[in-house]
Amino acid sequence: MHGSITTAQRVLLFTISRFGIMALLIASLPLTLFANDAYSEGSALNEEVIELYRNKNYSQAEPLAKKALERAEKSLGPVHPLVAICLNNLAAVYKAQGKYVAAEPLYRRALAIRESTYGAEHPFVATSLDNLALLYKAEGKFAEAEQLYRRSLAIEERAYGTSHPIVVQSMDNLASFYREAGMNKAAEEMEKRVSSIRAGKL
Numbered sequence: 335m336h337g338s339i340t341t342a343q344r345v346l347l348f349t350i351s352r353f354g355i356m357a358l359l360i361a362s363l364p365l366t367l368f369a370n371d372a373y374s375e376g377s378a379l380n381e382e383v384i385e386l387y388r389n390k391n392y393s394q395a396e397p398l399a400k401k402a403l404e405r406a407e408k409s410l411g412p413v414h415p416l417v418a419i420c421l422n423n424l425a426a427v428y429k430a431q432g433k434y435v436a437a438e439p440l441y442r443r444a445l446a447i448r449e450s451t452y453g454a455e456h457p458f459v460a461t462s463l464d465n466l467a468l469l470y471k472a473e474g475k476f477a478e479a480e481q482l483y484r485r486s487l488a489i490e491e492r493a494y495g496t497s498h499p500i501v502v503q504s505m506d507n508l509a510s511f512y513r514e515a516g517m518n519k520a521a522e523e524m525e526k527r528v529s530s531i532r533a534g535k536l
Contacts, residue, residue: 375405383423392430399424415458418447422465434473441466457493457500460486464504467511476515483508497531505531 379402386395403420410416425440445462452458467482487508490501505528512521 375401377402379405380420380423383427387423387427387430390430392427395427396424396431399427413447413450415447415451418444418451418462421447422462425465425469429469429472434469437469438466441469455489455492457490460489460493460504463489464507471511471514476511476517479511480515480517483511502528502531 379398383395383399383402386392386398399420403417403424406414406417406420421440421444425437425444428434428437428440441462445459445466448456448458448462463482463486467479467486470476470479470482483504487501487504490498490504494501505524509521509524509528512518512524
């Protein structure tokens with residue numbers, strides 16, 4: 335925790351995930367940081383990146399995402415949760431342009447920061463695992479993607495319970511992944527689980 339309630343402010347920052355644009359509530363930051371030019375510029379740049387990504391202007395988003403990451407690292411250090419968000423967003427911009435080799439180390443670094451910050455069982459970690467899994471799926475690395483999807487799902491089940499909408503959506507996504515990968519038996523089993531939950535049988 336950074337400071338007391340009188341000297342700190344909680345931060346809501348947007349990031350790119352499998353659910354589209356999602357908001358993450360980050361641990362408190364000292365109010366003095368908001369007077370930091372590097373932080374303020376990085377935060378504003380991140381918002382521009384999100385808007386450009388929404389509009390599929392990836393080539394314009396890329397230099398801004400790089401600059402946002404640079405500013406976040408300068409003001410917060412290399413392992414802060416906000417840096418992980420900037421890493422994730424730059425990786426997503428790379429992925430959208432088919433720059434998979436450039437995206438992977440950024441997704442991995444964001445994952446490592448979140449595991450270190452929140453612990454291996456936190457839902458933010460599950461989000462990072464999903465992002466990396468989506469990259470591997472795009473590259474045709476189905477075995478690697480499956481491992482990450484299943485680990486993410488396990489985290490979400492423990493965090494939310496098996497019938498939570500986020501968990502059911504993740505199961506549905508995993509079933510779709512199995513279909514795309516030609517793993518029809520696994521897809522059928524996951525689809526049955528989803529159907530049972532939605533029917534109120536589990």
